[in-house]
Amino acid sequence: MILADESKRPITLQEKDGIPPPEIVSEKSALQIRQSRKIQPSAEALISGILQSDKTALSRAITLIESANPDHMDKANAVINGCLPYANRSIRIGITGVPGVGKSTFIEAFGTYLTGLGKKVAVLAVDPSSTLSHGSILGDKTRMEELVKNDHAYIRPSASGEALGGVARKTREAVILCEAAGFEIVIIETVGVGQSETAVHSMTDFFLLLKISGAGDELQGIKRGIMEMADAIVINKADGDNIKRAQLAKTEFGRALHLFPAKDSGWQPTVSTCSAAERQGIAEVWNTILKYLDLTKQNGFFDKKRADQNHYWMMETIERQLKAQFYNRPGMTALLESMKKAVANGEISPFAAAGRLLGEER
Template sequence: MDKPKAHKTALHEVDGIDQPESISKASIEHVTRLRKKQPTAQELVNGILNGDKTALSRAITLVESTNPSHLEKANDVINQCLPHADKSVRIGITGVPGVGKSTFIEAFGKHLTSLGRKVAVLAVDPSSSLSHGSILGDKTRMEELVKDENAYIRPSASGDTLGGVARKTREAIILCEACGFDTIIIETVGVGQSETAVHSMVDFFLLLKIAGAGDELQGIKRGIMEMADLIVINKADGDNIKKAKLAKTEFNRALHLFPPKNSGWQPKVTTCSAITHDGVADVWETINEYLKLTQENGFFGFRRSEQNSYWLTETINEQLKNNFYTREDIAALLEQNKKAVQNNELSPFAAAQVLLEKYFK
């Protein structure tokens, strides 16, 4: 006796139709071959000097690499680009998370490109101390600016660098300038310690604030306030306009408590809205005022020279540190001393002395 056929319910599955390949295998193989082919240092330099953003991105990736074998090639690229650099205005922008840095930079960048300037944004994203990963989402947040032909956005992970400034941001500035970008914007992660490092590589330091978040009391504190050349109260729109104006008054009072700057510039406070674009043009006008003053009194060139000296010592420190930790004999001895320190058999200071003596022999 034949078995009755199973009754199909409304939830039964129907065999689907196989979809054709959306990308041809030939295209995949072509892209794979291009990726495997590493351009020479001269090819990267030629591309950068011709304004090729792809060559610029590949060069920055090379410079950021921690692979010791890439160091010589990266230095060759930087040295060849150096004579073509130093022809831009470098602007550092910082502020606490949530202040609207990315939105402001997009509005500000679009204003600059509308004036015919070429803008490069070096955005530093925080890296996780656990997974060591980073979102690198600045291109997504600046969706209008990223499509602008006269703009370039490069997000980089901060890694384990203290303060959240990418390890090779200084070199990336040189490469962007050689590529023809006349305005370099460096965005920090806004964690409170990155400001000093950013301040040491830019011409103009801009601090973003928001009203109504208790920031007015921070105006009397030194440190970050003393470094700022301009304080911008962002999100000055809608019901927040009155609060922004009040915050502007408070910060203006605070700035007059600080001693005058060596540049001869009196820091200013202004309000703006990155959404409505009100006040964005005023920010650029203020920066131009600063540049005119410091170029006339010689402070602009003096500061650039001082920054070069500072980054010489910083690079030496970094190279020594990297060389120390990548030496195989040091790595083996380090593990032994770590265990001794953890077991209270040796003090951290004595262990460090043993390692350093081994390193400098």
């Protein structure tokens, strides 16, 4: 066999000398875009845009409240306060599950179903941040190709940063802005960290836990933690050869739920199966949520939970701002570094160093 000379094989894609590549956009258009991005709208303009359901204004406002720049705090608070009277009118749904369970696929199917019912849906998708580079992929929009093009839907990916509990640092405030923009249903997709996603439970009305069968999760059903917080468990990917395994998992999780004490809401958590890829079982999930809302609004638990959540987030905000004030004190950076070295060298205990940094030297 005679092999062809690889060096003589024609190259399909190549750039010829002397022929510049075509311009994708004109320099004039690029300049206009850069200049428009530099213009910072006032708090009043952002509030007005949000109340008119302007998605651009909503996105810019969420970017503002997520900013860690202390100079942006007053403006961010003004936007939140301006939107607050128009908030608290949506159904807040938290959706969690381990990575690979199909959260994005489920949310796209669920969101598309809800918009088909005439609902306006906002999705706050929290993406995990790297502990090394501190960056996030923020690729949730690319995984929801259909929903992102829906006029009645809004998708906002945010990095989790250093926040724990499966949500971003400013997710609670973002919910307020989405409600003011007229979104009737706000879905919060967590990062999927397993048993520790407690924060999202404290900002939603209904907490949905996605599971898959055949992944060893059945035995996890008897563990306390995230299972106790779930108002419903949905076994996803119940299609093809996986249908029988999904039904078996449904039975196992149903048995496990009966081991937990009764919920204060008076609601008995449910277990169901669905196939987000094939859009099967989505309507049943929505009907379950409606039944839960009907029960909790009648017995008063819905309003009580909302009030408790507001108290919880007030205390969380106090702790967060105290921490920020501590690190922003003049000279704190240098003092902190010196204390770190002293602790590392054994010259002072960590507890005494902390006391000095807090101004409580012992």
